[in-house]
Amino acid sequence: MRLDExxxxxxxxxxxxxxxxxxxxxxxxxxxxxxxxxxxxxxIELKPQNLDKLKDYVSKLGxxxxxxxxxxxxITKDNTQVDIYIANKENYEPLLLIRTxxxxxxxxLTTRAISMNMQLTANGLIDKKTGKIIAISEKxxxxxxxxxxxxxxxxx
Numbered sequence: 001m002r003l004d005e006x007x008x009x010x011x012x013x014x015x016x017x018x019x020x021x022x023x024x025x026x027x028x029x030x031x032x033x034x035x036x037x038x039x040x041x042x043x044i045e046l047k048p049q050n051l052d053k054l055k056d057y058v059s060k061l062g063x064x065x066x067x068x069x070x071x072x073x074x075i076t077k078d079n080t081q082v083d084i085y086i087a088n089k090e091n092y093e094p095l096l097l098i099r100t101x102x103x104x105x106x107x108x109l110t111t112r113a114i115s116m117n118m119q120l121t122a123n124g125l126i127d128k129k130t131g132k133i134i135a136i137s138e139k140x141x142x143x144x145x146x147x148x149x150x151x152x153x154x155x156x
Contacts, residue, residue: 001080006030006037013082014042017057020050023092027085027099033153039081043096046086058084087122090136094124097138105155112145 001009010026017024021044025031028041046054055067058074061082066073072084087095098106098120106120113120117128124136125144135144142149 001037003030003033003035003037006040009080010040010042010082013040013061017044017054017084020047020054020057021045022047022089025096027096028101031100031152032102032155034156039083041083041085041099043085043087043092043099045089045092051086054084058082091123093137094120094141095122097141098122100152100155102156105150109141109145109147112147116145118144
């Protein structure tokens with residue numbers, strides 16, 4: 001589908017789930033502003049005790065394919081795949097970075113992290129020796145990796 005159509009659908013879903021979430025953003029190819037979008041990726045921070053409410057709402061969108069506590073996947077009635085990645089306050093930003101992609105860009109970040117004895121995870125950039133989180137925000141992860149920040153639309 002076209003980017004504008006995918007953005008509209010994704011933002012509509014975000015608005016509808018807003019009572020259950022503390023914050024949320026569109027990720028994936030929408031955030032990277034690809035002209036053609038295959039599926040809709042949404043990263044949310046859930047409000048406490050709202051997982052079941054979120055699952056109930058999402059099940060009304062179409063056929064649930066996955067309904068875990070970290071990922072809900074639904075195929076909507078118009079045959080659009082929507083992946084909702086569930087974060088908490090601590091891992092929202094690194095999860096958004098990873099779920100923005102692209103796959104090739106994530107490989108670049110991960111490879112750089114490994115070369116510096118670090119690991120990029122959905123919980124942030126971690127020092128492999130100490131196990132401590134070094135950075136969680138997108139900009140701080142790039143900085144810790146000694147890389148210039150790359151805007152989402154340039155991560156293809």
